[in-house]
Amino acid sequence: MVGPSGETIQVTLVPQPGVDEDGPHRLLQAWTGDQPLGWVRVDASSGWLRVAVDAGAAAGAHAERRALLRALGQQARTERLDGVVLVAGTPLLLRHEARLAGFTGPLRHDLAWDLRPPFEREWAGLEGFVKEVATLLPGVEILSDQGAGGWRSMVRHASSGMAGMERLTFRDRDEDDSPLRLSVPVREDSMPECVALIADTALSVRRYFRPLVDKVRVFVDRPAESRNSNWAGLADQTARDIHLTGGYVSVIEMEALVQHLQQRAEAASGQAPRRASYQGMAPFTRIDAVVAHEFWHQVEFDLDSSRYSDSVAFRRAVGAYFGVETLEHVMKGKEPGAPPEWQRAFARLADEVSTYATTNPLEASAELFSQWWCTRAAPPPSAHAFGQILRHTFPDAGLRPSER
Numbered sequence: 001m002v003g004p005s006g007e008t009i010q011v012t013l014v015p016q017p018g019v020d021e022d023g024p025h026r027l028l029q030a031w032t033g034d035q036p037l038g039w040v041r042v043d044a045s046s047g048w049l050r051v052a053v054d055a056g057a058a059a060g061a062h063a064e065r066r067a068l069l070r071a072l073g074q075q076a077r078t079e080r081l082d083g084v085v086l087v088a089g090t091p092l093l094l095r096h097e098a099r100l101a102g103f104t105g106p107l108r109h110d111l112a113w114d115l116r117p118p119f120e121r122e123w124a125g126l127e128g129f130v131k132e133v134a135t136l137l138p139g140v141e142i143l144s145d146q147g148a149g150g151w152r153s154m155v156r157h158a159s160s161g162m163a164g165m166e167r168l169t170f171r172d173r174d175e176d177d178s179p180l181r182l183s184v185p186v187r188e189d190s191m192p193e194c195v196a197l198i199a200d201t202a203l204s205v206r207r208y209f210r211p212l213v214d215k216v217r218v219f220v221d222r223p224a225e226s227r228n229s230n231w232a233g234l235a236d237q238t239a240r241d242i243h244l245t246g247g248y249v250s251v252i253e254m255e256a257l258v259q260h261l262q263q264r265a266e267a268a269s270g271q272a273p274r275r276a277s278y279q280g281m282a283p284f285t286r287i288d289a290v291v292a293h294e295f296w297h298q299v300e301f302d303l304d305s306s307r308y309s310d311s312v313a314f315r316r317a318v319g320a321y322f323g324v325e326t327l328e329h330v331m332k333g334k335e336p337g338a339p340p341e342w343q344r345a346f347a348r349l350a351d352e353v354s355t356y357a358t359t360n361p362l363e364a365s366a367e368l369f370s371q372w373w374c375t376r377a378a379p380p381p382s383a384h385a386f387g388q389i390l391r392h393t394f395p396d397a398g399l400r401p402s403e404r
Contacts, residue, residue, distance in 0.1 A: 008153040009063045011071040013040060029219045030057045030071070032064055042075070048112070049076040050085045058091035059258045062251070065097040073115060083114040089282030093254055096191040107136045107196050108283035126166060133168075136196035140194075140203065143169045164188065165221065170199045172207075180206065185220060189251040194287060195220075198244065201291040207301055208398045211400045216298050217290075218242045220249050235297035242294040248287050248338070284374035296369035300362065304395070314393045318365065321385040322348055327361045334358065352382040 013028040030037040030286070038057025043050040051072055058065065060260055069084075076084050087108050095103075095111060104110040124131075126144055134142050147168040162232075164187035171179035171224050184195055198218065206213055221243055234243040246256030303311045319326035322345035332338055333346025350358050355369035372383040372390070379387070 009067045011037060011064065012073050012135070013075055025336060028075075030068055032067070033311045034062070037064060037068065040072070043240055044079055044081055046085075047081060048077065048083050048085050049081050050087060050110075051090075052087050052188040053090055053094060055091055055262070056257070059255075059280070061255070062097070065094055066101065068094070069101050069113075071132060071240070073113065076115060083112055086111040087111075087282070091286060092194055092287070093251065093258065093259075094192060095274075096251060099193065107193065107200060108285070126186050129190065129192060130168065132192040133196050133199070134306065137200060138172070138194060139173055141171045141350055142197070142199075145169075145295035159400050164190070168195075168199075168325060170203060172203060177280055178211065181217045183217070183219045183221065184249055185246060187250075190249050191254075194249045194254075197285060197287045198248065198291055201288045201373075205292060205295040206317040209394065210398065212302055213298050216240050216242060216295065217334065218244065220246055221242045222246055233294040235301070237297075237301045240298060241297065242291075244287075244290065244294070248290070263270045283376065289370045289374050293370040294367045296363065296366045299369075300365060310393060314389065315361065315365075316387070317392070318368070319345070331358065331361055331364065352380060 005171075009032060012031045014031060016027045025041055025043050027041060028040045030040055037060055039054045040057055041052040049072060053068070070190045073086050076082075084103075085096065086103060090098075090111070096114070101113070103113040105111040110256060122383070130142050130144050133342045134140070164184040164185045165183055167181065169179045169181055180199060182195070182199055184190070184198075198220065202218055206216075209337070217240070219241060222245070232245055232248075233242075233265060236243065244255070245257070247253040266389050300311070303314065315327040316325065319329055322330050324330055324341055324345045329342050330345040330349055331346070333342035346358060349364060353367050353371055354365070368382060368386040369390070372379065372386045375383045
């Protein structure tokens with residue numbers, strides 16, 4: 001594999017002595033030359049090389065990720081195994097690279113490669129991209145606005161801050177009279193699996209709250225108000241739109257986003273993280289969490305404006321879980337001189353949900369919804385309690401994916 005400056009890139013997998021030597025799981029360290037790339041945990045007990053890759057090993061450049069996949073294939077051949085499996089929860093940049101190399105599998109599931117010679121996918125344009133997304137969303141019809149002329153494309157580029165913007169429509173077959181409208185950059189570095197993740201979560205949340213958020217549109221772009229800040233998503237209360245960062249679709253922008261997050265984590269801890277906890281959400285991803293978070297904002301905007309007394313009761317119920325009168329008291333726990341029970345509630349919110357949840361009441365409830373939505377089994381107590389509150393507030397809601 002040739003790097004950007006013409007050098008040949010090879011990844012070497014080095015066993016770690018004394019780590020799980022006698023068990024089915026083995027820890028390998030991936031190296032490029034004399035530089036450590038990251039950690040790989042493998043299990044060959046099934047006859048396939050089942051691989052869990054940490055964020056460091058998946059965060060290299062395109063050539064490094066492709067070389068890592070080749071090294072895994074060689075490892076499987078050396079051990080006379082049938083193929084390689086990347087477990088669900090593998091970082092999305094590596095999943096995208098793996099699909100290009102010949103790995104296959106459904107959305108949010110393991111990806112398998114049976115060691116046939118890897119193929120290089122040729123860029124098939126908008127039509128090919130839409131077909132690839134459609135294979136990951138069975139039962140969903142996808143249409144593209146192919147009639148848009150050059151002038152309309154220029155306007156989309158200027159307003160979105162990104163090139164190659166296309167408007168796609170996702171319709172649940174036999175049940176969707178109000179399809180999802182998603183504007184997304186479609187170009188050679190766009191990742192079909194990431195677009196499918198966005199659409200799948202958006203469609204699922206819409207089904208749950210139907211018809212409350214049926215009119216919400218989703219844009220993967222870079223709106224003007226976000227271009228000088230670090231952001232993942234924005235919920236526009238006036239236009240009822242959701243904007244997601246291009247880093248959730250574009251390989252180039254996701255590489256930059258991953259690097260930024262790693263640098264921020266390193267600055268906060270004083271050292272580079274050895275392993276990431278990304279698999280804790282599997283089969284859900286960070287994209288699912290952000291889409292669910294932003295859709296909840298739209299739900300709560302509607303709740304506050306059309307059912308204010310219910311919104312007050314909702315915030316009181318959330319506050320009661322944390323041992324205080326209302327969610328606002330949880331947030332005031334960070335203020336000097338706050339009562340001890342408020343301080344304890346604030347600390348619990350940060351510990352049980354996220355630090356970002358302590359920003360304000362709106363972000364707290366959105367983070368709680370995201371945590372609840374992206375839990376498939378054995379939800380943490382905060383997510384379980386939020387689900388109970390949600391059922392009481394929206395008794396006519398449908399089923400989330402894990403309940404189907």
